[in-house]
Amino acid sequence: MSAAARDTRLAWLLCAPAVAAMLLVTAYPIAYAVWLSLFRYDLRFPEQRAFVGLANYASVLGSEVWWQAVVNTLIVTVASVSLELVLGFAFALLMHRALFGRRVLRTALLVPYGIVTVVAALAWRLAFDPTTGFVNRLLELDGDWLAERGTAFAVIVFAEVWKTTPFMALLLLAGFTLVPPELSSAARVDGATRVQTFFRVTLPLMRPAVVVALLFRTLDAFRVFDTVFVLTGGAQDTASVSIVAYRALITRLNLGLGSAVAVIVFACVVGIAALVGALFGVPYAAAGARRR
Amino acid sequence: MSARTRRFEQACVSAGSALVIVYALAPVAWIVSLSLKPAADLGDGRLLPARATLDQYRAVFADPGFAAALVNSLGVASLATALSVALAAAAAYALVRLTFPGRQLLLSAALAVAMFPPVAIIGPLFDLWRVVGLYDTWPGLVLPYMTFTLPLAIWTLTAFFRQIPWELEKAARVDGATRLQAFYRVIVPLAAPGMFAAAVLVFIFAWNDFLFALSLTSTDAARTVPAVIAFFTGSSQFERPAGAIAAASVVVTAPIVVLVAVFEKRIVAGLTAGAVKG
Numbered sequence: 160m161s162a163a164a165r166d167t168r169l170a171w172l173l174c175a176p177a178v179a180a181m182l183l184v185t186a187y188p189i190a191y192a193v194w195l196s197l198f199r200y201d202l203r204f205p206e207q208r209a210f211v212g213l214a215n216y217a218s219v220l221g222s223e224v225w226w227q228a229v230v231n232t233l234i235v236t237v238a239s240v241s242l243e244l245v246l247g248f249a250f251a252l253l254m255h256r257a258l259f260g261r262r263v264l265r266t267a268l269l270v271p272y273g274i275v276t277v278v279a280a281l282a283w284r285l286a287f288d289p290t291t292g293f294v295n296r297l298l299e300l301d302g303d304w305l306a307e308r309g310t311a312f313a314v315i316v317f318a319e320v321w322k323t324t325p326f327m328a329l330l331l332l333a334g335f336t337l338v339p340p341e342l343s344s345a346a347r348v349d350g351a352t353r354v355q356t357f358f359r360v361t362l363p364l365m366r367p368a369v370v371v372a373l374l375f376r377t378l379d380a381f382r383v384f385d386t387v388f389v390l391t392g393g394a395q396d397t398a399s400v401s402i403v404a405y406r407a408l409i410t411r412l413n414l415g416l417g418s419a420v421a422v423i424v425f426a427c428v429v430g431i432a433a434l435v436g437a438l439f440g441v442p443y444a445a446a447g448a449r450r451r
Numbered sequence: 452m453s454a455r456t457r458r459f460e461q462a463c464v465s466a467g468s469a470l471v472i473v474y475a476l477a478p479v480a481w482i483v484s485l486s487l488k489p490a491a492d493l494g495d496g497r498l499l500p501a502r503a504t505l506d507q508y509r510a511v512f513a514d515p516g517f518a519a520a521l522v523n524s525l526g527v528a529s530l531a532t533a534l535s536v537a538l539a540a541a542a543a544y545a546l547v548r549l550t551f552p553g554r555q556l557l558l559s560a561a562l563a564v565a566m567f568p569p570v571a572i573i574g575p576l577f578d579l580w581r582v583v584g585l586y587d588t589w590p591g592l593v594l595p596y597m598t599f600t601l602p603l604a605i606w607t608l609t610a611f612f613r614q615i616p617w618e619l620e621k622a623a624r625v626d627g628a629t630r631l632q633a634f635y636r637v638i639v640p641l642a643a644p645g646m647f648a649a650a651v652l653v654f655i656f657a658w659n660d661f662l663f664a665l666s667l668t669s670t671d672a673a674r675t676v677p678a679v680i681a682f683f684t685g686s687s688q689f690e691r692p693a694g695a696i697a698a699a700s701v702v703v704t705a706p707i708v709v710l711v712a713v714f715e716k717r718i719v720a721g722l723t724a725g726a727v728k729g
Binding site for chain 1: 460462465467468471472474475476478479481482485493494495496498504538541542544545549551552553554557560561563564565566567568569570571572573575576577578579581594595597598599601605637655658659661662665666671676677680681692696697700703704707710711712715717718721723727
């Protein structure tokens, strides 16, 4: 056997377990979900199982609950990702500039990143609670934040932003290293203001890092589940698409209808990824950031 | 820039840094404070407890459900971490050291899994796991955790492996070591820091998961802490569960705080590996 053939064989052997796991736990189940979505299949009434074609998709796409959830999810996604981007830049600049205590700063920021999402959401739920919490006392308000749709969304977005901004900041900080310091100094010497230097020199050079961070955070935000589950459980019309899918599949054990929701969510994620790719030209094969 | 503006700028940066630290640690301080309040003070709305007691911690550890969940969380997260890093190390070695058709395929598969919405497969897994007997078991959680952390582990390890002086491997092979020996005796020790970074990131992910734990377990046999804590009620129906929730939260947050404090550099390096170089 030639050396190249030996290399190939060894490479495939080494990659096989990882590839097999990924196929077994994602590709196979999603194919199975597509299959299930074509049936009337409720685990509480298994004897009524029957092929129904695309009827499940028709009921999902014709239901108000689903479209409400899409709107809710988009609200949370757009609000939290844009706030995170701004705040993340501020934090990244701070870490970039800080002369002392960088280590302390980075360690502190890793706490929100590492903390269990459910725990963070519980902490905020208790903080915003009218009897246990300190937020109302601090702001001299009384009112139940989680009992109304608008304020409940505010708390959800707040909790999401708190948890994920540090990740954004760390990715952006890494992006700053793409910018050679000589370039921004040169721009400054040429008379550009700081703001101009940032938008005309630093930002364009950081673009790949920003796009990757945005893509992964957008997909993450679109899948939001834990925070909403803990804070409102989907009450006050705050259910996200993941909550709707979970309810249909696990709470109501309606595998047929639930799978249709799941497949649509999957299609949305593919759509978002393709859209971001088309808009910003993500080097997909090279993208290397990741989820929380 | 004059010395004065420079001093002013540094003062702003320091003030900003202090604010960021408060931002990051406030909720942690808040649950610690809440967990120390005696039951009667839970509604006082104070940021700092007026009196402190460890009663809530005693109650939480006396709860058999929570103790079981802690064991489950530790066991499942550790197993998933070990498996994910082992599989990813093999794949990353191939990616860095060998040229082979299909490399792009592996990278694309990893990227696809990284973007995959877990909620899309909880139904099929729920159905399959019940049939094959994995529902409400450790392996039933270890498998999805291992899979969903593979991209993270592969990217992190690939980035770290690129920096290893591979000539040493060649030297060992010239000295008569087999490929496997050269790998285990020479490369593994050099790769250990990267493997460690990947392990910490994978562990944090598995420790954090809520959706799979909620969907694929139902009893003390495999329920992990996030799935238990979200449904905490007081020991009696008249008691506010806030104290118990806070104490349990502190217990699951403590290991994370220790991990990030000790491995801060490696976590950041692992997290941003690949995001920059592409």
